Structure formats: structure tokens, C-alpha cells
Amino acid sequence: MTQPITLALSKGRIFDETLPLLAAAGITVTEDPEKSRKLILSTDQPDVRVVLVRATDVPTYVQYGGADLGVAGKDSLIEHGGQGLFRPLDLKIAKCRVSVAVRAGFDYAGAVTQGSRLKVATKYTSIARDFFASKGVHVDMIKLYGSMELAPLTGLADAIVDLVSTGNTLKANKLIEVEQIMDISSHLVVNQAALKLKQGPLKRIIDAFASAIPKV
Numbered sequence: 001m002t003q004p005i006t007l008a009l010s011k012g013r014i015f016d017e018t019l020p021l022l023a024a025a026g027i028t029v030t031e032d033p034e035k036s037r038k039l040i041l042s043t044d045q046p047d048v049r050v051v052l053v054r055a056t057d058v059p060t061y062v063q064y065g066g067a068d069l070g071v072a073g074k075d076s077l078i079e080h081g082g083q084g085l086f087r088p089l090d091l092k093i094a095k096c097r098v099s100v101a102v103r104a105g106f107d108y109a110g111a112v113t114q115g116s117r118l119k120v121a122t123k124y125t126s127i128a129r130d131f132f133a134s135k136g137v138h139v140d141m142i143k144l145y146g147s148m149e150l151a152p153l154t155g156l157a158d159a160i161v162d163l164v165s166t167g168n169t170l171k172a173n174k175l176i177e178v179e180q181i182m183d184i185s186s187h188l189v190v191n192q193a194a195l196k197l198k199q200g201p202l203k204r205i206i207d208a209f210a211s212a213i214p215k216v
């Protein structure tokens with residue numbers, strides 16, 4: 001009997017852009033996450049299933065063995081810390097960047113050069129803290145879990161640190177991207193114990209994913 005494999009994915013771009021990689025491994029997800037509320041999806045391989053978790057929870061599921069492997073954004077991996085994870089591949093999917101944005105009219109450059117304290121709202125507190133520390137900027141960090149764009153518009157914060165992909169969300173909320181902190185893509189992460197116990201099937205998936213990584 002082959003050993004069952006559980007793959008953790010998050011809905012949206014990571015799920016959609018992982019499907020071609022799964023196809024390269026001969027795996028098709030047979031249920032559509034947009035059409036049901038199911039959190040465990042079956043595949044055409046009886047021993048492979050997909051669990052749907054929040055993007056920020058993928059590293060945690062894989063770390064503690066709730067999933068054998070997963071696809072996680074570099075942003076989520078940095079915030080998690082990466083403990084207990086083997087990280088064999090940058091899949092070069094779900095690309096975006098982490099940036100600083102402010103409301104139009106806010107003098108960000110002036111605030112930075114004058115050494116003012118900045119109120120920064122973000123879900124990405126580790127990334128933001130390291131970035132502003134490296135610039136020598138003092139910040140009051142406000143942890144949010146979503147809709148970061150609202151923070152500068154309501155006066156909750158001077159700046160946000162958030163993911164930017166097309167830039168449409170910032171534009172729609174009249175925010176200006178003033179600094180790019182880092183490029184983001186999604187990585188394959190594997191539970192270290194599972195890598196030993198389920199070496200054969202996991203290696204086949206890792207090798208197939210490696211062969212199907214987008215070239216650009």
C-alpha cells in the first residue's frame with residue numbers, strides 16, 4: 001500500500017497556480033474549492049488529498065504534520081519563521097511584492113529623513129519591523145489581519161506594509177506605493193519527519209514540481 005500524502009494549499013492564486021505543478025506529478029484535484037465549503041479535497045490519486053488552509057497557516061500545518069507538504073508564500077514563511085520545514089523549491093508562482101504604501105499627500109520621504117515615528121499597520125509585522133529597523137526608522141506597529149488599505153485612510157496609521165500584485169487595490173483606495181521591500185513567490189515546504197517516512201512518494205512529487213516550475 002502506498003502512504004497517504006496530504007498537501008496544504010490556500011484558495012486563490014496559490015491553489016490555481018499549483019494545479020499545473022500537480023498535473024506534472026500526475027495529480028488532478030477532482031473538486032472545485034470555489035464551488036463548495038469543503039476543506040479536504042480529493043484528487044484522482046486515492047492516496048493524495050489537498051487540505052485548504054489560510055495562506056498564513058500553511059507553514060504551521062506542515063511544521064506539525066497536519067500536512068506532509070504545502071505551498072506557502074515567502075511572506076508567510078518569513079512571518080512563521082520556517083522552523084521544522086524543509087524548503088526544497090522556489091516554485092516561482094503567485095509572484096508579488098511586499099511594499100510600503102501611504103495615502104496620497106503624506107510626505108513619507110520627509111517623515112523618514114526627519115526621523116519622525118511612523119505608525120505602520122500590517123499583517124506582516126516581522127518583515128515590516130526588520131525593514132524599518134534596517135533603515136533606522138522608529139515605528140509604532142499596529143497588527144491587522146486584513147483590509148490594511150483602510151488604515152491610512154481612517155488615520156489609524158501613516159503607512160501600511162502589504163502585498164502588491166497588480167497595484168489595483170492601492171489605486172482603488174488612492175494609496176501610493178512608496179517603497180518596495182521584497183519580491184515574493186511561493187515555495188514548496190515539506191515536513192521534515194514526513195520526508196524520511198514517506199520519502200518515495202514525496203520525492204516523486206518534489207521532482208515533478210521541480211520539472212514544471214515556470215521558466216519566467
Ligand code: PRP
Pocket residue numbers: 146147162163164165166167168169170
Ligand atoms: C492581497 C493584498 C492586497 C491585494 C493586492 O490581498 O493584501 O489587498 O492582494 O493585490 P493587487 O495589487 O493585485 O490589487 P489578498 O487578495 O491576497 O487577500 P488578503 O486581504 O486576505 O490578504
